[in-house]
Amino acid sequence: MDVQSETFQVEQLKRNVDNFLTHISEDTMKTSLQNIQKRRAENDIKVVPVDVLIDDNRRLITSLRENNIFNIGDLRRFDSKSLQIVLKGAEPEEVERLVKDKDEMIRDITNHTFPKIDIDNLTQDARTLLDYWYFHTTYKNEVEQLKNETVTDDAENLLKTMKKKRGIFMSWFQSSSEKEKINAAFHQFEKVQPELNQLHKDVDTLYSELNNDLKIKEAFMNDSASFYAFIESRTGVSSSQHAGDLPSVLVEKITNMDLDVSLLTGGTLRPYQAFGTKYALYNKRTLIGDEMGLGKTIQALGVITHLFKDNKTRAFVICPKSVMANWAHEIEKWTSIPVKIFHGAKRDEAFNEWLETPSILITNPEHTKNIDFDALDYIDCLIIDEAHLIKNPNTQRTKNAMVLAEKSEYVMMMTGTPIENNLNEMKHLIGILQPQIIKEIDNNPRMNEPETFKTIVSPAYLRRKRIDVLKELPDIEFIEMFSEMSQKERQYYNDAVREGISGLMKMRRAAFTGNNINDSEKLANLIEICTEAKENGHKILIFSFFKDNLELIHQTLGTQSAGIISGDVSMNERQQMIDTFTHREAGATLIGQIDAAGVGLNIQAANIVILCEPQWKPSTELQAIGRAYRMGQTKNVIVYRLLSENSIDEAITQVRDEKLKSFNLYANDSSVADVFKAQEIEINEKDIQKEAFEIERKRLEESQGA
Template sequence: MKRTFSFAEARELLQKHEQWETERGMLCEKAEDCRAVVETACEHFVAAETMKTLRDIPVEELNRERRGLRVRLLRESGYANYEDLMLASEEQLAALNGISEDGAALIKDAVGETVTQLRPGIKLRLSADKRTEETSNIVLSLYRYRAAEGLSRDAQALSAHYAAGIGKAMEELSRGKGFFRWLFTGKAEKDAASEAYLYLEELANGAYGTELTRLREARLESEASSAETAWDSFRTQPIVYSNLLEKLVPGLLGNGDAVYGLPEELAREVEAEPLFADGMRCELRRYQAWGVKYILHQGKVLLGDEMGLGKTVQAIAAMVTLRNAGATHFAVVCPASVLVNWCREITKFSDLKAIKVHGPSRQAALSDWITSGGVAVTSYETVQHWELPEDFGFSLLTVDEAHYIKNPGARRTVHVRNLALRAERLLFMTGTALENRVDEMVELIGVLRPELAAEIGGMKMLATAPRFRELVAPVYYRRKRDQVLTELPELEEQESWCQLGAAERARYEADVLNENYHAARRVSWTVGDIAQSSKAQRLLEIAEEAAAEGRKVLVFSFYLDTIQKVKGLLGERCMEPITGAMTPARRQEVLDAFDAAAPGQVLAAQIVAGGTGLNIQTASVVILCEPQLKPSLESQAIARAYRMGQARNVLVYRLLCEDSIDERIMELLAEKQAVFDAFADKSSAAEELELDTKTLGKLMAEEMQRIEERQAVEALAREQDKAAETTEEES
């Protein structure tokens, strides 16, 4: 074959491929290099946080164990705390007059021991609102690692396809780099060199060269990316970053408990359960994947994870895994208020078909499900209308807010339990802490595991609590947010106290004295002119500040009247309020509009209507217009925003008025909370915290007495002032 290239062209082509070989090698190793950068950034964070803690330990702590060190001398020499000692060398300490070499070594050993004890307790909370140099470096390194994973994967695929052929072709073409070597090359080798040139030139001008150029440009772009770009990415995908960090630096987020409270033997069995998540459209957190395995392994369970931990996603993932193993039919029973939300989340998070069995077309929808399979989503009220073939069964029944069927005599309970008889597996879900309602727990477990319900039925005493938890572990599984979501940005709660103006006070005191309890609870909101409401003005200030920070706001009140006044106060800045009268479909439309709205938008809702069943991570400010008599209502409302997927710190403002029923309610709740905490820490049978009617009646009576006494004092003072004025005039 005639030579098809010049020696210069051969050298140029070989040089190009040598550069590409180097680039491809770099790209193949890029992910590992970036992983090391992540680990280093995390190490710097831990070191910085450790030093901050050392700064708070005074040098006098050295002698807590009576080491006999001259701490006064150290302080006078400028060593005020453990950070100063950590930064000093042993030689610098020994150079102090009065500190021996042995003493200096003892000091460094003591500080080093403290560091060793501190480091495992350093945990990371990433928040786009509280950036430091260290956390920005971590987020940036994770951002670059994510890019590097894809680049490395693509580069390795190129290597697997082309590396051997390119290596051979480059060796054969190397004979054509110069005249003398070519002169002494045989015909067969010359022909091979010419073919190699054509092959390498084709690669350079074809898909191989184009792809390597793309990968190189992507690498350079990633290496040039800024912390701001990385934080923007974090805001939109915080779960991805948390999962990645858990994988690369286990334990830094504080999620080190791999068994999540299960007995050891059961935990081993759950861990071995296969999980086939093909078809899920979201990443499962590690604790969520564990929950899915628990559901699948145990077959009939009550999942009681705290709100915000993704019980719905775990249920969907369990269905997907069963579908991938051959199952075809699943059903969900839920309150009508979240029926639309269930359908949307099934479609959003998986490739499963959601069929809403509700309303006028319920029979047609049910027939469709029976025929074609998928997930039938229905309400408690609609279950009674289900007509299924006699021998029809399905794979999994999920019952959301399962405490709705706590009463065995209720019609909806009977209908749901009859439907449960047709399901191979049962998943009951509730965010309510059923440890505090043992009777309800026993009723629900009675459907799942009748023999176990009989055993735990009488176990309500403190002494039996450990045994109780051990017995229910195979069927009841509950994890708390602070156990598994330690990486969530901080929740900052603030009591925002307002001072009543004259008009507000007059209206409030009249309401109390007229024994109008509900009007009294709406203190400040009942004033004739909303412009004179101190709570309304504070709400305006918070909303304006939130808008300036690019935040969205949720406003909750028990009272429809208050919510309507909030809407009137904010005008177009406030969405259509969510109330108990709103249809589920309309509520979903409002939520979608709120999610898509610009920062600064406000969504107001009655707390009993909007405090459950919603996922509103786009909001990061929560305003409570009055204290709730049932703190769990507040917790549920806050959890609408402070939940998995939240990328910002969540700010909670409780609007309260001094010298009003707000103050009395907060005091009573604090007292009850202290008692509850002391009891609940030791027992699973504590009663739920709530102010009862008797307590409220006493509270109102005390408030009436306080107002009457104050008014009497003020009246007496006015009379005395008037008498003094009369005396002055007569004299």
């Protein structure tokens, strides 16, 4: 046995154990925790407005702002004497009280800042926290065994004795008892070697995990609530997953706001949606960047209905033309507020009615050029959906939006795109909303630090990811998205209705006969969902009954599509497409004929499902959804149901769902088990076809008679 080599290996093993335990030690974790808290507190202090200290003294607030003192960070450098010089007209007592309150606020922020981490921009301290949490939960037993191991000390002591072994000649000079001790050490070392080898393997495994950035990040993304609960237990400071990157003092202010959404009669806001609504009301001019599917539209309606109760009843919505119908539908679904559409031949009539009556006006960015700006003296609330469409300050639609924003007391921009990835675009939009924040960005030398940047913009920009509010979301969420048919599509549809029940198939696919995103709102909405999904790191399954629809979608998506699974595709080819789809990056789509791809395949790489048209039987849709959803998975699934207004889509949904009322099939908060029970219900397809067609025949007759 090479004692020198064994000694080196044991010493190396012991160093590895010590280094690993030091890296995930309580002391190391606490140091990193304090570093993160300190940096976060420094950032928070710079964004908390002075209004928080003196919201009942507008004169003093105005005086502070006139002297470029907007937030606690600006105020921090002043004591009573120096502040009195700046605020010449202020009473000494109120200046002293202001400085005292400022100092207390700074202490409060420092002591109660929650160290939230950005998984996409991990600092070394944040990674240390993640490592500590990961190994003290996932490998709790292994870590404890490592802390309590004694085999390396035992081996080192044995090796010290073993080193005394001499050659045949020199051993003559050693006593018998010493030789016995040396031989016993060799014998004992052989016994502990298996334990040393196992420890070596365990340490290698732990180091392999430590170096696996992706695995540790995935653990956080799959159970961020556990991580933050762990942090709370170590700091005693509670977190709010609703609040994005807002300072805790502002979170408390916003949370305690009164919110009156009694006019929001179509449902109840989830807690994170209620917070987003309050946030927009508190800050007045904001950009809501919540990830897709979190209900930005509902939060906007929460803002509007709250303001309506406060007699602020002139609301204006600017959105892409392809979602104007969906906005109107959502307003009618959630509220009883009248809707006016500024589009088409009757736009001026709609505009004048809106000026005279409490209502919501909807238009698209291109049509803002037709607004009579001179007649519009004020707007109570302006909503700009898909705000990235006004990112270019040189376009006329952006200039028009800026004029409208100047006339509005409340402005809520919305985008599902992670706009913080484009600094210039974000600065442009926030500059429209709160220009003082842009001054802070330009003057702050730490703006290149993601954490600092996010905190500075937090009074204007709120973004929550699905992972932040996962516990408030159902396992499967159904989102209905309405669109209007183009003139060409409507003509095709009406001709199909006149053919009688034999025209049903043409009626069902009419909304894709525009053949491009400019002439088919349904196709445009589908592409927008896919684009947003890509930017948010998701993959998409798309289902339709009609092969020509699938081919059109495939061609429009281009390289984003991994292929079409139809009844003509062999099982080997299907599996190849699925493998390609699984290994592609975010944004990959797999397109399937619902009867062929919806059965017998496992495609869990996706968590966005798009149903291009309603099917006669719910079980057909649910089998397709089941390709993406499996009980117990960590990601919830969003199902977009694309529907055309005043069409067979609505008729099928109406007739079919009436037969399923007892199952509450499409209620977002129903349990997954209840939803999937609906597969067992037998529905007569021909009965639905006849009833749905009859609804559409009568509707066409009435519309033409009118």
